[in-house]
Amino acid sequence: MIKTELKETIVQTGIKMLKDGLTVGTWGNFSLRDPETGLIYITPSGMDYETLKTTDVVVLDSEINIVDGECTPSVEKGMHIAIYNAREDVNAVVHTHPLYSTVLGVNKMELPAISEDFAQIVGYKMSCSEYALPGTDVLAQNVVKGLGKENGVLLPNHGTVLVGADMKSALTICQVAEKSAQIYIHALSIGTPNIIPDEDVKAMQDYVRTRYGQKGN
Ligand SMILES: [Zn+2]
Secondary structure: OOOHHHHHHHHHHHHHHHHOOOOOOOOOEEEEEOOOOOOEEEOEOOOOOOOOOHHHOEEEOOOOOEEEOOOOEOOOHHHHHHHHHHOOOOOEEEEEOOHHHHHHHHOOOOEEOOOHHHHHHOOOEEEEOOOOOOOOHHHHHHHHHHHOOOOEEEEOOOEEEEEEOOHHHHHHHHHHHHHHHHHHHHHHHHOOOOOOOHHHHHHHHHHHHHOOOOOOO
16 A cells, blocks of 8 residues: 655655755655555655655565656665665664764764763664665665664765654654764864763663653654
């Protein structure tokens, strides 16, 4: 069953990413998985997010077969599907090229947990994956490996991949990761950043999962 409202979420996500400065032009790609059917809704290859229509969104199954849509899916479709197949908890994947996160990836540095919001929703760290050319199976494998159980990974000389339980969470994670990269680079420039210890990261994640926010959220 194909759902127009999920295609609309993809279109709206593109507009939001442009507005928030998370991507420029046609760079980056993102997708969501419908937990009900397991189908994946992904951006088409090389299309302008400002003019993207619901009919341009491509729907794939977990073996990268096109189920619906006339357009060619993103060249990174293999990477998106590999993440969904490896992570049951993930229903949205955002790949983009944000400035500060990419700076860390260029230096093959990782982004540790240096702020509480990062620790709560991104994880213990964002590793820097091994390099591979865009659109390749090796890139997909490297990203899955680099991501592990965290919600973000840096792609050397390229950008980032962030994941979430739904698109709203993935976009928040995207913003927090990029803000943390900016803070980390500034902190490194004037001193030695204090990294949040693993046990505190775990405590904060447990707190967010069990006690934070409205009941049922
Ligand atoms: Zn890219």
